[in-house]
Amino acid sequence: MADKQYKLTFCDGSGCLKNHAREFRQLFEEELRRHQIQQNVQIHLSGCLGMCTKGPILIVNPGYIMYGNLRPEDAAEIVQEHLVNGRPVSRLIIQEDHLYNRFFRIFGDSEFFGRQMRIALRNCGVIDPEKIDDYLAMRGYEALAKVLTEMTPQQVIEEVKKSGLRGRGGAGFPTGLKWEYTAKQSDPEKYVICNADEGDPGAFMDRSAIEGDPHTVLEGMIIGGYAIGSRQGIIYIRAEYPLAVQRLKKAIEDARREGFLGERILGTDFSFDIRICLGAGAFVCGEETALIHSIEGFRGMPRPRPPYPSVSGLFGKPTLINNVETWANIPVIIIDGADWFSRIGTATSKGTKVFALAGKVRNTGLVEVPMGTTLRDIIFGIGGGIPNGKKFKAVQTGGPSGGCLPEKYLDTQIDYESLAKAGSIMGSGGMIVIDEDSCMVRMARFFVEFTQDESCGKCTPCREGTKRMLEILTRITRGQGKPGDIEKLERLGTMIQKASLCGLGQSAPNPVLSTIRNFREEYEEHIHQKKCRARECTALLSFVVQDNCVGCGACKRVCPVNAVSGNRKEKHSINPNLCIKCGQCYDACKFNAIAKV
Amino acid sequence: MDLIRKKRAEAVNRIISKGYLSTKRVYVGMATCEIAAGSKEVMAVFQDAIAKGLTDVYLSQKGCAGRCNLEPTVEVVEEGKIPVKYGLVTPERAREIIERHLKKGEVIQEWVI
Structure with missing residues (x-):
């Protein structure tokens, strides 16, 4: 009889299931019972x-x-020998040394982490981000050494192309192609940029990646520099991330000291250095041409493409821009190989994606899953479902550029194409879960308010169009919606999408258009019946005292406009003509006697 | 390539020389989010205990593992044992982890993630 507790983890991924993993597990459990x-x-x-x-x-x-490689008959042997007698069955043990497994060693046995697959975030939560020794111990900078000594730049590009890695910043452009275009330019001066200007409300993937493991970003960039023939890298990061900046600075210093950055890296002829450029937190600067303008010292405004930055970027030179998460994937692709990497994911989207899971979900946090995982698995599996017994209403992906997907899309397998088909986008990885208590019109209004505020003002459709959309949405949530408003929003939205220069404008109407498409009835209720089913739009509500009022007077005391009347120990009432719908009485009532109707 | 192998070996040696293998390793999450949730105070408790003579412990910080609603988190890793992950660690809980887990080897089940 085993005297200590064992923790067993069965792989439940689709590859293993094809190899009868579930049948094996059933057999195994029978053995345990036996x-x-x-x-x-x-x-x-x-x-x-x-x-x-x-x-x-x-x-x-x-x-x-x-x-x-377990076969049915192995179950009995493992239970008998390992779990009962305490002697591991060496003939069945496999040695695998993939980089991401380090995370799994510590976190693999919990429901939240075990179902994830960590490639970009493989070291986050495992190593001390401020110690280069910790990173080196995790085979850090081995990919760089391999590239510098055993691979030509062309081979590196081929490997990245073969891996099928696509830009993790949102648009999903094939990374290898981007590298190839930049490498082909004959200009001797080229730049490598890491886009760490993370601006989506509620998203913190890049911040966590840098704070948890800054060296992997540096290593990815140095490899990128070698592949395209550049000597200078720049990390564009927002000044609102002081800790991330501080850790990056420390990492850059350490890497220079150890000879991974600077002149003649690791004794080869290749020289490369990285500097940090602080952004002031404008959302539009996440757009690559605006970002380049900002580094050059100009106002962050996008310009028309082509020419793409790979041809004419920073200071007119060929420039390779990738997102933090994209860079973090590079060392893994080099060490574990493009073949391994491209086996993960779906036909068109390879590898994993990091999401910042937030909103009305039990387990909020950072989630990295293989492409092809369903939204249901993330929200109800890893996320643990909706708290307080509420009903799921929608999930918003892609931040202010994305859309809201209702329940019928829950079984969508996540990749760039399927999310686009469902009417949202992958984006950089924001994922906000919405339950029945949230009003979709207000949700759309929130995002339009954000993009309206962040519009740089260059294109009239975006600058003025989002403003008008915001006005209409505000009117609707205040109960002043008019028939025809929905159609007007649709028309405006399509126009802004078509006539804006950059991604900000082209995607700004998405939250509105997708909520109209999927939740049109909520808009109609707001406009025609002056009703908000989520009871969030206070202007459409009235507060009514119900019969279970005990007359304690708590509501009367907090009402700022004296709209509540009634004698002690008698049912109170609210005068709708005086009520300003601030909701204080509702919060103050200990007996749930005030209803919003 | 040989150079990087050498560098890695040196790095591993440096880590081991700080007492990595022989002892209990304690990791405190120290990313912006965790610091906001109070991990600096938790870290201070462990540092204080070590300054006051707690031995056989390798204390280190780490980035955010991504378990936002249970932050701050603390991991106790021992060679050959199942890693223990504590969530919602307060300075009080940290003191108790030191007393019960680090000194007496008892895993405090109800705080485990």
Whole structure:
């Protein structure tokens, strides 16, 4: 009888399931029952572990012993030998040394982390971000050494192309192609830029990645510099991320000291250095041409493309811009190989994606999952579902440029194309869950207010159009909506999409158009019946005292306009003509006797 | 390539020389979000305990693992044992983790993530 508790993790990814992982698990559980040790064993299911060719996979903790290629008859042996007798079955143990497994060693046994697959964030939460030694111990800068000594720039580009990696900033342009275009330019002076100007409300993927593991971003950039023939890298990061900036600075200093940055890196002929450029937090500066203008010292405003930055970017020189998460993937692709990387994900989108899961969901946090995971798996699996027994209403992806997807899209497999088809976008990775208590019109209004505020003003449709949209939406939420407003919003939205120069304007109407498409009835209720079903638009509500009022007077005391009347211990009432709908009485009532109707 | 292998070996040696293998390793999450949730205070408790003579502990910080609603988080990792992850750690809880887990080896189940 085993005297200590074991934690077992079964891979439940689709590759393993094809190899009868579920049947194996059932057999295994029968064996546990036969030996009557099931109470000493805790079983977890994990998402894809990236070892699909060796499935089914089972990991036994303590010790992090990994079994692979399991056949039905192995179940009895593992239970008998390992779990009962305490002798791991060496003939079935597999050695896998993929970079992301380090994270899994510590976090793999919990429901929230176990179902994730961490590539870009592989070291976040595992190493001390301020110690280059920790990074080196995790095979840090090995990819750089491999590239400098064993690969030509052309081979590096081929490897990145073969991996199928696409830009993680949102648009999903194939990274390898971008590298190739920039490398082809004959200009001897080229630049590498890391776009860390993360601006979506509620998104913090890049911040966490840099704060948790700054060196991987640097390593990715140096490899990029080698591939395209550049000597100078720039990280454009917003000044609102002081800790991230501080850790980057420390990382750059350490890397210089160790000879990973500067002249003649690791004794080769290749020289490359990185500097940090602080942005002032304008949303539009996440757009690449605006970002370049900002680095050059001009006002952050986009310009028409082409020419693309890969031809004429920073100071008119060929420039390679990638997002933080894209850079963080590069060392893994070099070490574990493009073949391995391209096995993860869907036909068109390879690898993993980081999402910042927020809103009305039990487990909020950073989530990195393989492409092809369904929205349902993320929200109800990893996220643990909606708290307080509320009903799921929609999920908003892609921040202010994205859209709201209702329940019928929950089984959408996440990749660039499927999200676009469903009417939203991948974006940089914001994911906000909305429950039945949130009003979709207000939600749309919030995002338009944001983009309206952040519009740089260059294109009239974006500058004036979003302003008009905001006015209409504000009117609707105040109960002053008019018939024809929805059509007007649709017309305006399509026009802004078509006539704006950059991504900000082209995508600004998305939150409105997608909520109209999926929740048109809510707009109609607001306009025609002056009703808000989520009871969020206070102007459309009236506060009414119900019969269970005990007459305590709490509401009367807090009312700022003396709209509440009634004697002690008698039912009170609210005068609708005086009420300003501030909601204070509703919050003050201890008996839930005030209703919003 | 040889150079990087050497550098890695040196780095690993430096980490081990700080007592990485022989002891319990304690990681405190120190990203912006965790600091906002109060991890600096938690870190201070551990630092204080070590200054006052707590031995056999390798204290380190780490970035955000992404478990936002349970921050600050603290991990206790021991060679050959299942890593323990604590959530919502306050200075009081940190003191108790030191007393019960680090000194007596007891895992405080109800705070485990």
